[in-house]
Amino acid sequence: MLRLTIDNITVEVEEGTTILNAARKIGGKIVPPAMCYYSKLKGSGGKCRTCLVKIANTSEMDPRPIPKLVPSCSTLVQNGMVVENTISEQVLKERKAITEFLLINHPLDCPVCDQAGECDLQNLSYEHGLEETRYEEERREFAPIDIGEKIKLHMNRCILCYRCVYTAEQIINERVHGVLYRGDKAEISTFVENFVENDFSGNIIDVCPVGALTDRTFRFKSRVWFTNPMDAHRNCEKCSGKVALWMFGDDVYRVTGRKDKYNEVEEFICNECRFEKKKTSDWIIEGPRKINRTSVISQNHYEKLTKQSIINPTEGKTEQQE
Amino acid sequence: MNKLTNKSKLVSDKQMTLSEKLYLPAIFKGMIITFSHLFKKKVTIQYPEQTKEFAEIYRGKHVLKRDDEGRERCTACGLCALACPAEAITMIAAERKKGEEHLYREEKYAATYEINMLRCIFCGLCEEACPKEAIFLTKEIVPSSFERQDFIYGKDKLVESVDNRIDVSKRQTAEVLEFKKNKNFKHNK
Numbered sequence: 001m002l003r004l005t006i007d008n009i010t011v012e013v014e015e016g017t018t019i020l021n022a023a024r025k026i027g028g029k030i031v032p033p034a035m036c037y038y039s040k041l042k043g044s045g046g047k048c049r050t051c052l053v054k055i056a057n058t059s060e061m062d063p064r065p066i067p068k069l070v071p072s073c074s075t076l077v078q079n080g081m082v083v084e085n086t087i088s089e090q091v092l093k094e095r096k097a098i099t100e101f102l103l104i105n106h107p108l109d110c111p112v113c114d115q116a117g118e119c120d121l122q123n124l125s126y127e128h129g130l131e132e133t134r135y136e137e138e139r140r141e142f143a144p145i146d147i148g149e150k151i152k153l154h155m156n157r158c159i160l161c162y163r164c165v166y167t168a169e170q171i172i173n174e175r176v177h178g179v180l181y182r183g184d185k186a187e188i189s190t191f192v193e194n195f196v197e198n199d200f201s202g203n204i205i206d207v208c209p210v211g212a213l214t215d216r217t218f219r220f221k222s223r224v225w226f227t228n229p230m231d232a233h234r235n236c237e238k239c240s241g242k243v244a245l246w247m248f249g250d251d252v253y254r255v256t257g258r259k260d261k262y263n264e265v266e267e268f269i270c271n272e273c274r275f276e277k278k279k280t281s282d283w284i285i286e287g288p289r290k291i292n293r294t295s296v297i298s299q300n301h302y303e304k305l306t307k308q309s310i311i312n313p314t315e316g317k318t319e320q321q322e
Numbered sequence: 323m324n325k326l327t328n329k330s331k332l333v334s335d336k337q338m339t340l341s342e343k344l345y346l347p348a349i350f351k352g353m354i355i356t357f358s359h360l361f362k363k364k365v366t367i368q369y370p371e372q373t374k375e376f377a378e379i380y381r382g383k384h385v386l387k388r389d390d391e392g393r394e395r396c397t398a399c400g401l402c403a404l405a406c407p408a409e410a411i412t413m414i415a416a417e418r419k420k421g422e423e424h425l426y427r428e429e430k431y432a433a434t435y436e437i438n439m440l441r442c443i444f445c446g447l448c449e450e451a452c453p454k455e456a457i458f459l460t461k462e463i464v465p466s467s468f469e470r471q472d473f474i475y476g477k478d479k480l481v482e483s484v485d486n487r488i489d490v491s492k493r494q495t496a497e498v499l500e501f502k503k504n505k506n507f508k509h510n511k
Contacts, residue, residue, distance in 0.1 A: 111399030111453050112430045132504075220415040220430050223400035299404055 004081040006030055006053075019072035019083055020051055024262065030085050031262075033095075033124050035102070035209045036161035037073035038264055044166050045073035048159065049098045050124060054091050057082035069094055092128070099128045105140050106210075107156045108133075115211030117224035117296045120263055121159065142187060147177060148197055150216050150275045151205060155187045158212035164188065164204035171268050172198040188212070199238055202274040206257045206265045217275050218246075218254040225296045227253050232283040238270035244289055252278045261292070378492040381444045381459040384437055385488050386481040389427055394481060395456035398432035402448035402457055410441035411448060427454075435480060439464045439473040455498065458490040 001012045006023050007030045013022045021039070023031045032053055037045035045051075052069040060080030069091060072083070085091055103125060110116040142155035165178050165188075180189045205213045227246040234241045246254040255274045257265030277283065291298040341347055367374060376382075387395050398415035416433035418426045425431075448457050467473060482488050 109428070111397045111401070112428050116399070220398075220417050222415075223404075225404060226400060296404070 002077050002079040002081075004077050004079075004083060006083045007085050007087050013077055015077075017077050018045075019053060019070075019075050019077055019081075020045075022077050023072065023083075023085065032072050032085055033120075033127075034073055034262070035120055035124065035159060036163060038163050038166070038207055039262075040264060040268075041163060041166040041170055041207070044161075044163055046071050047161055048102065050095060050102070050128075052091060052094055052098070054084040054088040055081065056084050095128050096130070099125050100130055100134070102159050103129065103133065104135050105156070106159070107139060107141075109157075113154075113157065113211035114214045114218060114220065114224075115157075115208075118263070119211060120209035140184065145189075146216065147189075147213075148201060150202065150271070152214050152216045152219060153188060154212050154214070155189075156212075157210045158188055159210055160186055160188075161209055163207040163209065164213060167204050167207050167268075168201075171203055172200050199270045199272070200268055202271045203257070203265070203268045205274075206259070206268075209263070215254060215256075215274075217278070221253050222248055225299050228301065229289040229291060229297065231258065231286040231289050233286065234273065234277065234283050236270060236273055239273060240267045240269070241273060242267055243269050243273055243283075245283060245285070247280075250280055252280060252283070258289075376461045380461045381446045383439075383460055383462040383464050384442075384448070384475070384480055385458050385460050385490070386435065386477065387456055387458060387490065388482055388484060388487075391424070392484045393423075393425060393427040394431060395427055395454045396432045396435065397426075397428040397430050397454055397456070398435070399453065401451040401453060405447040405451035406442075407445060407447065408441045408443050410438045410443075412436050412438075432477070435477050437475045437480065439475055440470065449493065455494075458488075458493050460488055460490065 002015055002017070003010060003012050004019070004022055005011075006019070006026060009026050009030065011022055011026050013025060017025075020032060020034060020037060032051035034045070034051045035048035037048075037051065049071060051072045053072045054069055055066040055075075057063050058066055058081065059078035063080075072085075102121065106121065110119075110122065113119070116122060139156070144152060144154045144156075147153045160179065162179065168177060177188060179186050181187060202215070205215050208214075224246070227248050230245045230247055232243055232245045234243075242258060243255050244258045245252050246256065255269070255277065257267060257269050259265055288301075291301065389395050398413050400413065400415075403409075403411040403413060413432045413435045415430050418429050418431055444459065446459050449459055464473070464475075
């Protein structure tokens with residue numbers, strides 16, 4: 001076991017753990033944001049630089065600080081390491097700069113985008129972004145294209161996190177899309193357009209941290225915060241069948257995987273569950289999903305509180321008092 | 323015992339004097355006050371023959387604005403409905419098709435947009451929430467009606483006509499006008 005300190009909180013983790021995962025073990029506000037790292041995808045991370053942290057003390061043997069900030073998602077923990085995240089001015093300043101960089105080519109079309117309300121980039125810029133853009137040049141522009149029958153790609157919004165590429169490689173097994181060209185011209189594309197047709201291809205929608213890959217069956221149907229998220233399951237031969245339904249009245253508007261607090265799906269679901277089962281009768285509904293009180297999705301969704309219950313403002317959850 | 327406030331008064335049940343028992347002096351006193359009001363300035367006006375002037379920033383019936391080229395500004399983002407404390411606004415979005423670029427500004431638009439004027443409390447939060455400067459409250463008032471159905475205003479009543487624009491410059495704050503000058507944003511170009 002290795003001991004490390006993040007923001008003055010000490011935690012013991014196993015060898016081979018990254019700083020980000022150690023921070024997630026502690027949880028709470030000290031967890032660095034991650035746009036490209038996805039714990040279910042091997043090799044992901046290291047692209048977006050939002051999770052940069054300062055290392056004040058490299059290890060017990062070598063108590064020197066590392067001069068540059070390091071990406072916490074791909075840096076392994078060493079014994080006696082001292083990490084500074086939210087308590088370091090430098091980290092917050094650089095994270096602000098990274099956010100500005102990520103938004104350079106982002107079209108800021110949140111009013112149109114289907115991802116708005118559950119978008120990682122929105123959350124990141126809400127916390128670390130500038131109020132207005134300083135960018136004066138033309139933004140790069142691509143026309144939106146349909147990749148496959150059910151998936152829409154808005155390359156304008158993409159931040160090149162490569163999550164969908166890793167999903168294609170590791171979950172779908174047969175990758176037909178990838179990142180073409182380099183640098184400023186880089187774009188996600190299919191080798192042959194309209195060719196993402198695997199049973200699990202829909203998962204690239206779920207892993208996308210921004211609105212670059214969206215569900216065409218849900219396109220412009222409703223805003224995320226007007227729909228009611230429900231846990232549901234069905235017997236599916238291809239996947240576990242455990243999904244989150246986004247309901248509007250009695251209609252199922254959208255089906256996604258169940259996402260945890262880091263916006264990562266618990267289990268990947270198949271395309272049949274995602275795109276074709278849009279009737280309430282197809283599903284066994286378990287109950288409403290817990291939504292963080294600070295999320296816009298919890299707006300106008302009322303929860304019944306019993307008399308003894310209290311609201312814990314730091315966690316944003318309703319707790320039952322014994 | 324300490325008094326809770328210094329406003330409290332001791333109650334007594336003393337006998338009324340003769341002049342008080344007659345009640346006449348008190349009646350005359352009251353009538354003098356009433357009569358004196360005949361010669362004071364009236365606080366009411368004879369509506370509907372006379373109307374009062376509205377404040378420049380009166381919050382009345384909503385308008386859905388068009389841009390300079392006559393395209394609808396609203397993109398059905400739902401922020402007005404989210405901000406609405408009375409939950410008066412509902413909308414259904416649709417995708418702009420090819421050839422409709424002169425009608426709608428963004429690739430998404432509101433196919434139906436309804437405000438229930440019975441629910442609306444005219445607080446103006448929808449206007450504040452709108453990122454596209456599409457919805458504004460005007461000086462017009464919502465007329466009364468006998469049917470509840472008449473108070474659900476759809477796009478036919480809310481969207482301004484191309485020829486007859488409604489001036490909302492008084493409702494645009496200095497910050498908004500400054501923002502509109504900024505050509506960095508695509509929708510200001």
